[in-house]
Amino acid sequence: MKKFVNEPANFVPEFMKGVLLANPGLLEFVPEFQLIKRTDRPAENKVSVVQGSGSGHEPAHIMAVGPGMLSAACQGPVFAAPPVDACYETIKSVATDAGVLVLVNNYQGDRMAWDMACEMAEAEGIKVKQFIINDDVSVEDSLYTVGRRGVAGNFFVIKACGAAAEAGADLDTVLAVAEKVNANVRTMGVALTSCIPPAKGTAIFEIGDDEMEVGIGIHGEPGRRRDKIKNADAITDELFDAVAQDLPYKSGDRVALMINGLGGTPISELYVLYARAHERAEQAGLTVVRNYVGEYCTSLEMAGASLTLLKLDGQLEEYLDAPAEVAVRIF
Amino acid sequence: MTEITIEQVEKAIDVASDTVIRNEIYFSDLDGLAGDGDFGTSLATGFKVIKADLPTLDKSAIGAMLLKISMLCSKHVGGSSGPIWGTGFMKAGMASKDKTSVSLEELAAMVNAAVEGIMARGGAKLGDKTLLDALIPIAEKMKELAPAGDAAAVLKAVTEVADKAIDETRNLVAHRGRASQVGERSANTPDPGIVGVATILYDWCKHYGVDYTPTAAELNR
Incomplete structure (x- = not known):
């Protein structure tokens, strides 16, 4: 460790x-x-x-x-x-x-x-x-x-x-x-690596160098399946389809789109995922009113990401727009 | 009419604390077969504090004392056991209110309130392979036997109920609690919560000189 x-x-x-x-x-x-x-x-x-x-x-x-x-x-x-x-x-x-x-x-x-x-x-x-x-x-x-x-x-x-x-x-x-x-909110994540709780000192689960866990939980809980890693667009497509079909989100919906890093993935990679997710949303007829790319809910140093869609209405758009301040900031 | 005094309740909790502390590693090992192996340590950590604080707790009424013990569980028992055991003591305390002694029937009502509280808290029911598989039939047995007023007979009967619950649930698959994660792997292993309840009752039998011969292997170590 x-x-x-x-x-x-x-x-x-x-x-x-x-x-x-x-x-x-x-x-x-x-x-x-x-x-x-x-x-x-x-x-x-x-x-x-x-x-x-x-x-x-x-x-x-x-x-x-x-x-x-x-x-x-x-x-x-x-x-x-x-x-x-x-x-x-x-x-x-x-x-x-x-x-x-x-x-x-x-x-x-x-x-x-x-x-x-x-x-x-x-x-x-x-x-x-x-x-x-x-x-x-x-x-x-x-x-x-x-x-x-x-x-x-x-x-x-x-x-x-x-x-x-x-x-x-x-x-x-x-x-x-x-x-x-x-x-109105749905999420699914994927992990590329495990993570190490400090007091435990060892990884919470084993995963091969060429593997990913689709549908990972934020405590390393198993998801839908273990698979060979694919390229970023293919992974984004799987997350997007699973999330979009669940509510389902429909053409004409106004949405917030989030790509959340699980702790060990660089922000550049998150934007690679975002690019594909944004295009997929537009192709599906969704209007991305607000976007969120960064770390919101992590699993220590786990490499991975999750995709979240939130269907908005006037009231929710107003609440997302409202000023707020948290302990983590870059300005 | 048998009356159970606050001093007797205190002594019973002290004896139960010894049971939990003595079995810390054994209960954790049982938990490790299907759960995450922290049950014995979580419980023992809390009961060490309970045993230490027991002599100086508020003894103005049974309810006041049990509510203090509930708070200690909330603070010092880790994992899911904290809210489960804490709820049990809280509901039993609320049911006994400001009494300084209770009849067997009142004790049965306290146990019943504790069991109903634990069911509501965790959402588990009979057959989910949790400690409720011991506690629910224990509450029913107490309600049935309490009016006769024979405390030793009640203790012996509920110990038998818990003892049997170990073997009757051994082959069930857990549906609640951490053991549910391993599904089929939880079959053939006893639930540590049920063993914990049965061990406390069996130790009470020994302490109060109630003659009982257990059948489950976990009580015949």
């Missing part, structure tokens, strides 16, 4: 500390619960939006905390759900009379932890609702999941809900936005 680590066990709190120091004034860090929150939340009459899951998917989840995005988030160990008390403290840290919406990606560990945390928060009189995100078309039921997995489409749910909450929407409205995004 060659990584920038000090103590592998301290990997998560150490990167969280870096995020805090890089964002003075914007964020607060509670090390005991591996929790980061906006300094200006809770805010009166504003719904708070929170999330928390295993680490290793950065910039999800704590690096998605900021104005117009998440109000707070907590991190579990790499690829493991945060403990219930951290989830509970995350809700409590940004609780308002307007309420808290918890966005949970569909993994059993996360679901149980947040379900219990919500129950504890409700018992304290906190108004809270939870929503389960499951955008991955690859497989039904998986290593850690009953039903479909939640992956890169999570970004769009956060972005739209964050914008709605910032605009002063009430809890039911923000929840309805989450439902709408999740109902």
